[in-house]
Amino acid sequence: MRRIIYFLLVTLWSCNAVSAGGHGVALEAANVDLANKTSLQRGAGLFVNYCVSCHSASFMRYNRIADDLNLSEEAVQTNLMFTTDKIGDVMKVAMRPADAEVWFGVAPPDLSVIARSRGADWLYNFLLGFYFDESKPTGVNNRIFKDTAMPHVLWELQGLKRPVISHGEESSGHGAVAEVTQFETVIPGKLDEGEYKQAVRDIVGFLVYVGEPAKLVRYRIGFWVITFLLVLLVPAYLMKREYWKDVH
Numbered sequence: 001m002r003r004i005i006y007f008l009l010v011t012l013w014s015c016n017a018v019s020a021g022g023h024g025v026a027l028e029a030a031n032v033d034l035a036n037k038t039s040l041q042r043g044a045g046l047f048v049n050y051c052v053s054c055h056s057a058s059f060m061r062y063n064r065i066a067d068d069l070n071l072s073e074e075a076v077q078t079n080l081m082f083t084t085d086k087i088g089d090v091m092k093v094a095m096r097p098a099d100a101e102v103w104f105g106v107a108p109p110d111l112s113v114i115a116r117s118r119g120a121d122w123l124y125n126f127l128l129g130f131y132f133d134e135s136k137p138t139g140v141n142n143r144i145f146k147d148t149a150m151p152h153v154l155w156e157l158q159g160l161k162r163p164v165i166s167h168g169e170e171s172s173g174h175g176a177v178a179e180v181t182q183f184e185t186v187i188p189g190k191l192d193e194g195e196y197k198q199a200v201r202d203i204v205g206f207l208v209y210v211g212e213p214a215k216l217v218r219y220r221i222g223f224w225v226i227t228f229l230l231v232l233l234v235p236a237y238l239m240k241r242e243y244w245k246d247v248h
């Protein structure tokens, strides 16, 4: 028995060590809340306004968004559908992938399951992590995706920040700032830091939902299953008392 416990402890510890070793930079928790439909609705709005010009989410259909996020089809049609006019269509990208490849050197990937491959925390920190770097063609670099070809598409909201270089180092201009954690604002954004974090949390929440829409259905079913089991507990207990009455 002791051996088994020892084995389990060692296995758990090493799993932890592996997952912690994934990135050089500590990730801040995204804390997305899939039960918060308003946040998911805002996330959908931000996603279609700021992301589908380059990225598709080709596993997700607009009418499914309407159903899952408690939106009417009209609301989805007027507020969310810019790349198609069919409510049953998937979230297509506005630009042609071949053009995108010419412009950015790499085609922006489909984001349908990005939350499952990268994880919510990674996405959250990625969208928070852009900073000014004049050596890059896009003018920015990213704390956790070094030298990314993606421009800082949310810069108007977040503003632009520049790393504060400590220990007498000069900025090499090559994005060598993985260890830098201090940033100073160069251009202020429309949102303050808290508001921007919430906006990013909304987008990431939407991407988590897109990655596994059935999660919302499972939550709903799960609630009723547990309620049913709790209600069933009462007659089951009374029946048990009744049956065992004569035995004792």
Ligand code: HEC
Residues within 6 Å of the ligand: 046, 047, 050, 051, 052, 053, 054, 055, 104, 106, 107, 108, 109, 111, 114, 118, 123, 126, 147, 148, 149, 150, 151, 153, 154, 203
């Ligand atoms: C102007 C085009 C453009 C827009 C708009 C854009 N992206 Fe990107 N994005 C890219 C490109 C190009 C890449 C590929 C970067 C690379 O591989 O270096 C990328 C990569 C990504 C990645 C990393 C994928 C991976 O794992 O390699 C994520 C996540 C992402 N984008 C999310 C978003 C989100 C969320 C938005 C909306 C807020 C958005 N993008 C808007 C161009 C864009």
